[in-house]
Amino acid sequence: MAEATLLELVEGLRGFGRAPAFRHHTEFRTFHWTYDQVYGAACEVAALLRERGLRPGDRALLWAPNSPLWPTIFFGGLLAGVALVPVDLRSRPEFVRALGQETEARLVFRTRFKPDPGVGTPTCLVEELEERLERRPPPGFRPFRPRPDTIAELVYTSGTTGRPKGVVLTHGNLAANLRGLDPVVPRRPDLRLLSLLPLSHVFGQAVDLFIASARGALVVYLETIRPASIRAALRRDRIVGLAVVPRLLELLRDDLRREVGRVPGGGEVLERLRPLARLLPPEARRRLFWPLHQALGGSLDYLVVGGASLDPELERFWDDLGFLVLQGYGLTETAPVVACNRPDERRLGSVGKPLAGVEVRLGPEGELLVRGPNVTPGYYRNPGATAESFTDGWLRSGDLGHFDRAGFLYVDGRKKDLIVTPAGVNVYPEDVEAALDRLPEVRASAVLEWQGRIHAVLLPADRERFDPRAAVARANRQLDPAQHIQGFTVWPEPDFPRTPTLKVRKAEVRRALEALAAGQPSPRVEALAGPSTVRELVARVAERPVGQVRAQDTLGVDLGLSSIDRLELAALIEQELNRDLDEAALTGELSVAELERLVAEGPGGPRGVQPARWARSRPARLVRRLLQEALVFPLLRTICDLRVAGGLEVGGWRVVGNHTNLQPPTNNPEARPVIQAAHH
Numbered sequence: 256m257a258e259a260t261l262l263e264l265v266e267g268l269r270g271f272g273r274a275p276a277f278r279h280h281t282e283f284r285t286f287h288w289t290y291d292q293v294y295g296a297a298c299e300v301a302a303l304l305r306e307r308g309l310r311p312g313d314r315a316l317l318w319a320p321n322s323p324l325w326p327t328i329f330f331g332g333l334l335a336g337v338a339l340v341p342v343d344l345r346s347r348p349e350f351v352r353a354l355g356q357e358t359e360a361r362l363v364f365r366t367r368f369k370p371d372p373g374v375g376t377p378t379c380l381v382e383e384l385e386e387r388l389e390r391r392p393p394p395g396f397r398p399f400r401p402r403p404d405t406i407a408e409l410v411y412t413s414g415t416t417g418r419p420k421g422v423v424l425t426h427g428n429l430a431a432n433l434r435g436l437d438p439v440v441p442r443r444p445d446l447r448l449l450s451l452l453p454l455s456h457v458f459g460q461a462v463d464l465f466i467a468s469a470r471g472a473l474v475v476y477l478e479t480i481r482p483a484s485i486r487a488a489l490r491r492d493r494i495v496g497l498a499v500v501p502r503l504l505e506l507l508r509d510d511l512r513r514e515v516g517r518v519p520g521g522g523e524v525l526e527r528l529r530p531l532a533r534l535l536p537p538e539a540r541r542r543l544f545w546p547l548h549q550a551l552g553g554s555l556d557y558l559v560v561g562g563a564s565l566d567p568e569l570e571r572f573w574d575d576l577g578f579l580v581l582q583g584y585g586l587t588e589t590a591p592v593v594a595c596n597r598p599d600e601r602r603l604g605s606v607g608k609p610l611a612g613v614e615v616r617l618g619p620e621g622e623l624l625v626r627g628p629n630v631t632p633g634y635y636r637n638p639g640a641t642a643e644s645f646t647d648g649w650l651r652s653g654d655l656g657h658f659d660r661a662g663f664l665y666v667d668g669r670k671k672d673l674i675v676t677p678a679g680v681n682v683y684p685e686d687v688e689a690a691l692d693r694l695p696e697v698r699a700s701a702v703l704e705w706q707g708r709i710h711a712v713l714l715p716a717d718r719e720r721f722d723p724r725a726a727v728a729r730a731n732r733q734l735d736p737a738q739h740i741q742g743f744t745v746w747p748e749p750d751f752p753r754t755p756t757l758k759v760r761k762a763e764v765r766r767a768l769e770a771l772a773a774g775q776p777s778p779r780v781e782a783l784a785g786p787s788t789v790r791e792l793v794a795r796v797a798e799r800p801v802g803q804v805r806a807q808d809t810l811g812v813d814l815g816l817s818s819i820d821r822l823e824l825a826a827l828i829e830q831e832l833n834r835d836l837d838e839a840a841l842t843g844e845l846s847v848a849e850l851e852r853l854v855a856e857g858p859g860g861p862r863g864v865q866p867a868r869w870a871r872s873r874p875a876r877l878v879r880r881l882l883q884e885a886l887v888f889p890l891l892r893t894i895c896d897l898r899v900a901g902g903l904e905v906g907g908w909r910v911v912g913n914h915t916n917l918q919p920p921t922n923n924p925e926a927r928p929v930i931q932a933a934h935h
Contacts, residue, residue, distance in 0.1 A: 260401045260426035264433070264469055265330045268294040271471040277323035278492065279476045288323045290471065292390035293330070300331025300384075302393045307362055307377060311336025311399050314358040314409065316374070317455070318342040318351055318365040319381045321476050325454045326464050327388075328364055328381070329408075333426075336399030338406040340421070341455035343755045348372040353419055354411055358635065368827055370795060403427030409635050410457055412587050421635035424457070428590040431628035433465045435610030439581060439595045440496065441557060446472035449494045451480050451503060453755050457591040458562050462498035479829055482510035489552030497555065500562035501569060502757035507551075508572055514550055529575040540577030547576055561585060561592070562756035564666065564685045567604050568693055574603060582606050584666055588650055589613075590629040594664045605663035615664065616649070622670055623656045624649035655683075672761065674704040680737040682709060687738055690730040697726055701751060701759045705768055708741035712764055714751060721745070744768060749855045789828070789851045796824045804847060811843020828854060 268276070271290035279286040288296075309315065317328055317339050332339040340358050342351055348370055355363065355374030363378045365371075371378060401407075407429055409421040440446075440462065448467050452459030467474045475492045477484055485507065488494065499507075515521040525547075532540045541548055548555070557579035560570075565582050573580050583595030584606035593615060596607035609615045613627035626649050633641030644651055655667040668683040675681055684702040691700035691711060699714040711730075715721035723743050731739045752760040794801040797814045810816045816824065821841040828836055836853060 259403050259430055260405070261333050261407055261429055261433075261465075262398060262401055262426070264430070264465065265294070265297065265333055266398070268297075268330075268468060274471055275473045276468075276471075277326075277474055277476065279323050280488065280491075281478055286323065288390075293323070293327060295391035296327045296388045297330035297334055298392035298396045298398075299388050299390070300328050301334035301337075301398065302396060303379075303384075304331065304335040304337050304362065307379075309335065309337050309361050311401075312338070312406070314338050314340055314360045315362040315364060316340045316342055316351065316355055316358075316360045316372075318344070318346070318363065318369055318372070320344050320366060321450050321454050321459075322381075323476065324381045324385055326468070328384075329454075329464070333401070333407060334398040336401060336405070338409055340409045340411070342411075343453060343455045344369075345755065350419070354421075357419055357421065358409060368823070401426045403430070404632070410455075410587050420637060420640055422587045422631050423633055423635050424587075424590050424631060428629050428631060429465065431612060432461065432590040432592055432610070433469060435612060435629065436461060436466055436592055436595070437469075439583070439592075439597055439610075440466050440470070440559065441579070441598050442470070443495065445493075445495060446470050447475065447492060447495045447554070448472055449475045449477070449485065449488055449492065449497055451477075451485065452498055452500065452562070456562075456755055457587050458500075458585065458756065459498065461591055462496075462559055482506055486510070486551060489555055492552075493554040494552055495554055496557050496559065498559045498561075500756045500758075501560060501565045502563065502753075504558065504560060504565075504573065505569055508569065511547060511550060515547070529572075532575045532577070537577045537579065540575065544576045557581060557598070559583065559595075561595075563758045564668070566689045566692060568689065570603055584654075584664065586625075586650075586652055588631045588644070589625055589627075590631070592629075593623075593625055593652075602659075602661070602663045605659070605665050607664065608662050609664065617657070618646070618649070618651065620670065621655045621657060621667070623652040623654045623664075623666070625652055626650065672703065674702075674709055676709075676737055682738050687711065687730070687734060687740060690733045691726070691740075693733075694726055694729055696721055699751060699759070701746075701761055701764050702740070703761055703765060705742065705765070706772075709739065710742040710744070710768075711740045712744045712746050712751075712768070714746045718745075744771070789854050790847060792824060792827045793847055793850070796820050796827065806846065806848040806851075808847050809843060810841065810845050810847075810850070814847075816843070 268290045273289045273291055275287060276290045276293045277286075277288040279288075304315065315332060315337050317325070317332075319325055319328075329339055329341075338358075340354055340360060342354060344366075349372075351363075351372035352374055354360070355372060355376065360374055360376055363372065363374055363376055364381055364384070365378060367380050367382050403426055405426050406423055407426045408424050410424060411419050411421045446467070448463055450459070450463040452463065454460055454464060463474055466472075473492075475488055475494065477488055480503075512522065512525075515525050528543065532543055535543065555578070558573060559581045561583045570580050570582060579598060580603075581596045581598070581601065582605070583592050585591040585593045585595075592610060593613055594607045594609045596602065596605065601607060610627075610629075613625065613629060616624050618624045624646065630650050634644070653670050655670050655673065657665050657667065659665065668685045672684050673681055674684060687702040687709065688700045691697050691702070691713065696716050697713055698716045701712045703710055703712070711727060713721075713723055713726065715723075723745055727740045727743050734740075746764075752763040754760060790804050791801055793810070793814065793816075794804045797804065797816060797820075799814075804814070808814050810821060810824075821843075825836050825841055840853060841850070
């Protein structure tokens with residue numbers, strides 16, 4: 256891997272030929288892409304960009320969910336020399352509009368489930384784009400030849416208020432990080448990855464896009480990333496590796512523990528075996544916990560973890576079971592990985608050693624300073640922010656850390672979150688949160704300095720039975736006296752406001768505390784799931800202001816949502832809130848308050864029912880055709896004219912819309928009506 260730019264990576268896709276590249280599972284179908292098809296479609300996207308008048312150096316927004324089209328569009332931008340601006344799927348339209356204005360975007364790629372952000376530039380719907388791609392290079396196509404300092408993408412790290420801040424990532428930045436990551440991900444011919452992290456963020460790109468494409472791996476995409484769906488994909492696709500954030504790893508652990516708990520005494524046996532397992536080599540641990548590995552597909556081998564602080568107890572749990580846990584550390588500004596544990600050189604609790612070519616040193620107060628070819632040249636059109644973030648050529652990470660004698664790096668926390676007690680003792684919130692999160696009655700916590708005290712904001716597992724004072728007392732018994740929690744608040748929402756990588760947005764938590772202290776109602780924050788967000792989605796589909804959507808309004812009579820509208824609403828809830836609702840539950844009589852309750856409670860199991868295979872067998876198709884010709888169609892012709900034009904046939908099935916128009920073919924009211932089926 257000696258690439259100086261990412262062009263070598265994209266052109267190298269052809270070398271894998273007809274090997275499987277992407278697999279996309281939707282509710283009823285699975286779509287397959289080979290590496291030849293990915294390269295051909297990327298060339299078509301590049302040609303499309305040129306047809307739309309975009310030239311090398313121009314920018315285009317990409318606002319779409321993970322699917323094979325996302326990397327295809329990204330690679331197409333690289334081949335055309337157009338800098339893509341990835342946008343998180345859950346971003347608000349006004350934020351997307353700000354990005355479009357900031358970058359002077361010439362084109363917006365977006366999913367049809369997102370509204371037009373009003374950038375004022377042409378829009379290309381990714382669903383329509385997929386239909387027109389023939390997945391082969393246009394005749395005579397030639398890619399743009401970038402330099403290492405050519406901008407590959409602009410990644411915006413924050414900013415729902417104020418001026419957004421875009422990280423410039425060049426071809427050289429991303430190619431250097433790809434070279435550094437090469438020894439981290441184990442090499443194996445059957446590499447199959449499940450894409451769970453948003454590709455709009457560089458951590459998801461690093462493993463599931465760049466490493467996967469360089470290795471010729473198979474990447475699997477899902478419509479929803481609930482634990483039940485993840486486990487089904489792990490089994491079905493024999494997934495080998497996962498790139499995850501700690502929150503996802505915690506959800507998988509809790510789901511696995513629930514499965515074990517269904518066996519009488521299973522939880523106790525698991526906890527008793529874990530200390531014994533630490534005395535065994537990894538392969539023996541896998542045999543000891545063979546049933547748990549089978550519950551996760553039987554092929555899952557390693558976990559690349561980053562994006563947030565990893566609780567040592569959570570890391571120990573997966574290590575005890577025999578999984579290879581490779582924790583790393585990085586920033587968007589470092590494209591993104593700074594340090595990572597390696598299969599042959601790792602230490603629990605650390606984030607590993609710096610990658611080859613990356614320098615890390617400790618600055619004042621223990622702040623981590625980073626320098627290397629993977630470090631961004633700065634923020635897009637923001638020289639002030641660039642100057643504040645660099646000192647003598649070193650990037651100021653804003654994180655505190657230390658090295659051990661063997662050179663392993665440990666991250667202690669964010670510099671801005673550090674709590675200094677009146678006695679001058681430094682308290683890292685992550686240590687206090689770890690003690691709280693280990694309590695079974697605490698689902699999550701956020702610790703911050705509030706009114707001069709160490710304050711814990713608690714998210715209970717069972718709100719009705721939760722005793723916050725008892726929980727805080729139990730946590731304090733595990734902490735040093737200087738770390739003791741001195742105040743607490745029970746968070747009123749179903750979840751904390753989180754970043755796309757599931758880290759708690761403490762600034763929004765602090766604003767809520769300030770509102771409570773001032774005697775004001777706690778503001779509705781932008782959580783991953785919550786009533787305010789549900790109401791916003793309802794308002795979007797109903798095409799009315801959020802303030803006009805009331806809790807008692809029904810979806811049908813009051814808001815006027817048709818059955819098609821309610822299907823769109825279900826899809827939006829699934830995409831943006833990771834809540835998988837049965838469309839049959841979204842009736843016209845359902846109120847907004849009842850919908851909010853359904854979303855807050857979440858689904859109980861995997862979604863949907865797959866169509867029976869026997870119905871698609873040759874004998875069934877023959878019987879069906881005979882019945883149609885001998886009975887169904889003759890009966891229909893007695894009352895109307897049946898005309899079939901166009902349509903779509905998939906696997907022997909003819910697909911038509913379930914909404915039809917019944918109308919006379921002429922102005923004669925006595926004429927027999929004609930059924931016109933509209934294909935959606």
